[in-house]
Every structure is written in C-alpha cells, then in structure tokens.
Amino acid sequence: MEAGESAASGQAPNDNILYIGIDLGTSQSSIVTNTGVKSTVASVVGWPKDLISYKFLKKQVVIGEECLENRMAVDMIWPLENGVFRHRPEQNDDQDTGEPSLNREAEAVEHLINYIIELSGRQPGQEVRTVIGCPARASEEDRQALIDAVTGKVDYALIASEPFLVAYGLDLFNNALIIDIGAGTLDLCRMHGTIPSEEDQRTLLKAGNYIDTRFHMLLQEKVKDSPITPEMSREIKEQSAFVSSQKEVIYFDFQVEGKPKTYDVTEELRESCESVLPELISSARELIITFDPEYQHDLRQNILLAGGGSQIRGLAEEVRSNLTEFGPCRVNTVEDPVYSGALGALKLAQDMPDIEWRQVGKLTR
Ligand SMILES: Nc1ncnc2c1ncn2[C@@H]1O[C@H](COP(=O)(O)OP(=O)(O)OP(=O)(O)O)[C@@H](O)[C@H]1O
Ligand SMILES: [Mg+2]
Structure with a gap:
C-alpha cells in the first residue's frame, strides 16, 4: 500500500x-x-491406477517427482x-x-x-x-x-x-531479444522499452519435446537390439546435447542381451538438436529486420538464450554465426535457466x- x-x-x-x-x-x-x-x-500430476496402487501410495493424487518415481502405478497428466x-x-x-x-x-x-x-x-x-x-x-x-x-x-x-x-528479471528492458527454449515451446520476444506486443513475440512448437521425439526415433533405429525408453533418450540428450560447432564424439552404453554394448550416437544427437535451429533462426531474423533500423545494431548485441534448451552446448555460437549476415551479433546464455x-x-x-x-x-x- x-x-x-x-x-x-x-x-x-x-x-x-x-x-x-x-x-x-x-x-x-x-x-x-x-x-x-x-x-x-x-x-505432472498422477492418480493411483487401482486399489493396489492407492494402498501403496496412500494418496489420492501424487505430484511432481513423486509422480514420476511411481509412473507405473499412476495415470499421469x-x-x-x-x-x-x-x-x-x-x-x-x-x-x-x-x-x-x-x-x-x-x-x-x-x-x-x-x-x-x-x-x-x-x-x-x-x-x-x-x-x-x-x-x-x-x-x-x-x-x-x-x-x-x-x-x-x-x-x-x-x-x-x-x-x-x-527479460524483466535481467533488466533487459530495451533493445534485447530473448529466445526461451522450453520443452513444449520455443518463444522469442523482443524488448523495446514497453510491454511487448503480439508483433514482438513468436512461438514455435519445435522445442525440447520435439528434439526428444526425434532423438528417440533415431536412437531406436540405431540401437535395434536394445529397448530404449523415451526417458532414457531424454537423459542422454540432457547429458550431452550439442550442435555442430562442437567437435566431439558421443558414446553411450546400452544393454544388449544383458551386457553393455557401446554405440556412437553423435550424429543422431546432433541432427536432433539441430532440428529446432532453422525455425529459430528465421524467427530471430524476422524480429531483427522488422525492428526500428536505428536500433537493430543494439538489438543484435543483446540476444539472450534462456530455458532448459539453452544448455545445448554450442547453441549460442551457432545462433550468432547464423545471424551475422546483418552485422556483428552477441549471443549469451542466461546463468540460471531453471529459475x-x-x-x-x-x-x-x-x-x-x-x-x-x-x-x-x-x-x-
Ligand atoms: N542440459 C540440457 N541440454 C539440453 N536440453 C536440456 C538440458 N536440460 C534440460 N533440457 C531440456 O529443456 C526442456 C525444459 O526446459 P524448461 O524447463 O525451460 O521448459 P518448460 O518451461 O517446462 O517448458 P515450456 O517453456 O515449453 O513451457 C526439456 O525439453 C529438457 O529436456
Ligand atoms: Mg519455460
């Protein structure tokens, strides 16, 4: 008051x-x-599947990690x-x-x-x-x-x-472009000193979940002799996600007939992570070139990657190099993508x- x-x-x-x-x-x-x-x-929220699940969980509803830990016993939403x-x-x-x-x-x-x-x-x-x-x-x-x-x-x-x-949390009120790479959506938002309007924002549906679906499919094709769950493939992504500017080889062990067998999953992971790039770049371009020309230079110096997907290694460099046709760009990643x-x-x-x-x-x- x-x-x-x-x-x-x-x-x-x-x-x-x-x-x-x-x-x-x-x-x-x-x-x-x-x-x-x-x-x-x-x-995520889950309800016990039946009387046994209910007796075991001793709750009508389970939420968050408790729900994931008991995923076999609940109907999840x-x-x-x-x-x-x-x-x-x-x-x-x-x-x-x-x-x-x-x-x-x-x-x-x-x-x-x-x-x-x-x-x-x-x-x-x-x-x-x-x-x-x-x-x-x-x-x-x-x-x-x-x-x-x-x-x-x-x-x-x-x-x-x-x-x-x-953007607000980081005092980026003016001439900044935020690219938030979440699970369900990839959101871009340009800041120019006022509350952003519709034309300052873009929402793309190819984000973390899209990478997961693609990587899971490619992994299943590669590792035919071992069952791979979506959770396993997401875990691998979160440990090793990268895009092309990183030069490396990613190996993972999968259980084949009870024994670990090593697979090279580099190309599968790279291709999946890069699958969100074309739309990301074209939306970022659009937001830059439709900005007031006098401030486009400043906007290009203030490009910020946020959200869980911003942890994909090499992403900031990849975005930067794809946008330099308009002049020099600076792309950073938020320090605390979770919060x-x-x-x-x-x-x-x-x-x-x-x-x-x-x-x-x-x-x-
Ligand atoms: N180290 C990592 N490398 C790549 N992706 C990651 C990493 N850690 C988490 N992710 C991915 O980030 C996404 C979650 O990010 P975030 O928490 O920002 O999304 P969200 O806010 O729940 O989703 P949305 O913003 O779409 O509602 C998931 O797809 C997850 O797999
Ligand atoms: Mg989010």
Whole structure:
C-alpha cells in the first residue's frame, strides 16, 4: 500500500506481504519468494491406477517427482503440455446424467497450482501477491482460466509470458531479444522499452519435446537390439546435447542381451538438436529486420538464450554465426535457466506499485 493512501485511509501499510514468482512450464515449474523459498516441481500430476496402487501410495493424487518415481502405478497428466490450460469443468459436464464428468486436466492444473503455492510457506493471514509466467501460446481464455485456478488461494495475481519475465528479471528492458527454449515451446520476444506486443513475440512448437521425439526415433533405429525408453533418450540428450560447432564424439552404453554394448550416437544427437535451429533462426531474423533500423545494431548485441534448451552446448555460437549476415551479433546464455523466469516474475511482483496491484491484480471470489 502506498504511503499516501495508508495515511488517508488511516490504515498501517501492510509489510507482511508474501510475493511469489511462479514459472509454469510444460515440463517443470519453478517458484521463488521474497522469503527465500526457491523450488522446482515437474509439471505432472498422477492418480493411483487401482486399489493396489492407492494402498501403496496412500494418496489420492501424487505430484511432481513423486509422480514420476511411481509412473507405473499412476495415470499421469502433464496439464500444461500443449501450452494450453483446460480449466473448464462446466464444458465437460456429462449431458446424460447431469453429473460433471471427470475433468482430469482441470483438476491437474488445480492440484499443481495448489502444490506450488503450498511450497511458498505462506503464513496464515498473510497477503499473497503472485506473478505467474506461462507459456506464451496461452490464449486470453487460458490466462483467465489460470486466474480462476488461483482465485481463493492468493489475494492478487498477474499472468505474463515467460520470455518477457526472463527479460524483466535481467533488466533487459530495451533493445534485447530473448529466445526461451522450453520443452513444449520455443518463444522469442523482443524488448523495446514497453510491454511487448503480439508483433514482438513468436512461438514455435519445435522445442525440447520435439528434439526428444526425434532423438528417440533415431536412437531406436540405431540401437535395434536394445529397448530404449523415451526417458532414457531424454537423459542422454540432457547429458550431452550439442550442435555442430562442437567437435566431439558421443558414446553411450546400452544393454544388449544383458551386457553393455557401446554405440556412437553423435550424429543422431546432433541432427536432433539441430532440428529446432532453422525455425529459430528465421524467427530471430524476422524480429531483427522488422525492428526500428536505428536500433537493430543494439538489438543484435543483446540476444539472450534462456530455458532448459539453452544448455545445448554450442547453441549460442551457432545462433550468432547464423545471424551475422546483418552485422556483428552477441549471443549469451542466461546463468540460471531453471529459475530465470520465476526470478523475473518475483521481481515484477515486488516492483509493481500497490495501486497497480489493486487495479489489475485483485482477485475476488
Ligand atoms: N542440459 C540440457 N541440454 C539440453 N536440453 C536440456 C538440458 N536440460 C534440460 N533440457 C531440456 O529443456 C526442456 C525444459 O526446459 P524448461 O524447463 O525451460 O521448459 P518448460 O518451461 O517446462 O517448458 P515450456 O517453456 O515449453 O513451457 C526439456 O525439453 C529438457 O529436456
Ligand atoms: Mg519455460
């Protein structure tokens, strides 16, 4: 609350406010608070498959890593998988019985958000203000659905796109291009001193999951005599992902008839990681050449890779060398790809003047 207003209303300013920055990602979500909480959770929710699973898990619902660890015993849902929230139970009402049908996606979003907010360590009676970063592809309707999901759990909430929050957290307010390589989407966002509009953003569907599908397929073709799960191939990617400017050979051992057999997976991994590059480069180009010509040079000096996929080795150099046709470029990678979105969200939450929070973020039930 602003000093002027509290004096006028006779109320003391509320300094017991919990600020929460949340990054809701397709594959993982992160939370940071002004009280020092910093945590991530896999964006997955599971229900025990049957009575035995229930007896063993002793829970109606399991979330995050606990769900992954027990993947054989649960029906899993990744509710943000397509960058779209489906929190609309009334649309799925069963017409015949008049009973609401089981809308698992809606429930899953709700469980995930509840779980994340619980991680914040909120104290009873404490006012909570949260900025939530969501996949850029989320529509207005989806954003509203998200607001509905947190209503009653926090007092104030704002939704913003992930790459914008990454930029905000790093004080890159002007002449910067953020490229956020997530699991479900690859989002590009150019900053020019105001809130970015539609024309400043691009969302591509070839991101981490796309690399995973491709690499899994290529690995299965190569390693025919050993079963390879999608989880195994993702693990290999996360350990060794690289693009062409890195000169190296990647070997992995697979179990063949009970014995380890070594395979060279270099080409499979390179080809998969590079599969997201053409669209990335052409969208980055488009955002550069349609920028005010006077500031294009500055924009090219401020290109930042974020998101889990920014850890692909050699990527910054590859992007740089593909964009130099317009003049020199500088491409860097964020220091903290896991938390950069949530940290930006927290910073925005704390920077927002009280009056703006009340105008745009107040939730009423
Ligand atoms: N070391 C690594 N090298 C390459 N890719 C990685 C690495 N570590 C994680 N990833 C990939 O990054 C992606 C997850 O990134 P991130 O957490 O930014 O996504 P998200 O926020 O959940 O997704 P989205 O932004 O699409 O909603 C996954 O595809 C994961 O496999
Ligand atoms: Mg993300």
